[in-house]
Amino acid sequence: xxxxxxxxxxxxxxxxxxxxxxxxxxxxxxxxxxxxxxxxxxxxxxxxxxxxxxxxxxxxxxxxxxxxxxxxxxxxxxxxxxxxxxxxxxxxxxxxxxxxxxxxxxxxxxxxxxxxxxxxxxxxxxxxxxxxxxxxxxx
Numbered sequence: 713x714x715x716x717x718x719x720x721x722x723x724x725x726x727x728x729x730x731x732x733x734x735x736x737x738x739x740x741x742x743x744x745x746x747x748x749x750x751x752x753x754x755x756x757x758x759x760x761x762x763x764x765x766x767x768x769x770x771x772x773x774x775x776x777x778x779x780x781x782x783x784x785x786x787x788x789x790x791x792x793x794x795x796x797x798x799x800x801x802x803x804x805x806x807x808x809x810x811x812x813x814x815x816x817x818x819x820x821x822x823x824x825x826x827x828x829x830x831x832x833x834x835x836x837x838x839x840x841x842x843x844x845x846x847x848x849x850x851x
Contacts, residue, residue, distance in 0.1 A: 728801060728828065731761035733851050739831040740793075742783070742844040749796065749832040752803040760830035762801070763851065776820040776851040780812030786841015788813040792834045793847050797826030804830055812845065823851065 731737055740747050740758050749755045778795060782788065791813045796804035807826065810818045823829060831847045 728760045728762055731763055731829075731851070733764065736779070736848050736850045737761045738846060738848045739829070740833060740845070740847040742846055743833050743836060744784070744842060744844055745833075746836045747831070747833040749794070749804065752805060754796070754798075754804050754830045755832045758830050758832060760798075760801070760804075760828050761849070762828055763826065776823045776849055778808075778810060778818045778820055779848045779850070780810065780815045780818070781846040781848070782813075782815035782843055783846070784842050784844035786843045787839045788843050788845065789837040789839040790835045791843075791845050792836075793845075794832045794834055795820060795823065795849070796830045796832060797823060798828040798830070799826065801828045804828070809834075812847075815845075820849075823849075 747755045747757050754760050793810045793812050794806045795808045797807040798804045807823050808820050
């Protein structure tokens with residue numbers, strides 16, 4: 713059977729962090745505009761977390777929760793977040809999309825199998841003032 717060969721070898725990055733399950737990890741901090749993903753690359757201004765293997769004693773961990781915190785002055789008309797996943801830490805694909813203009817906590821299923829998690833903000837339209845959006849995740 714042929715072995716999978718990644719298209720590129722992952723290299724250490726200053727913005728990929730080891731993650732301890734059960735803790736809150738900030739992926740995007742105080743965004744005032746879109747945090748754009750170009751192609752399948754991780755967005756430059758977003759952090760990524762590296763996850764441990766998904767099985768512990770033969771049991772998958774529970775679903776993840778994403779928190780979108782809205783701060784600053786004013787409010788958002790739209791603040792749309794993509795949660796991105798990767799197996800190699802190089803190419804990131806959309807796992808879920810969240811409409812988070814009002815902020816809140818959003819459950820996600822199926823992200824535990826990814827080895828790396830990041831996020832992007834696809835639309836960020838202010839209704840008034842200068843709002844900010846912070847995206848964090850807990851698995």
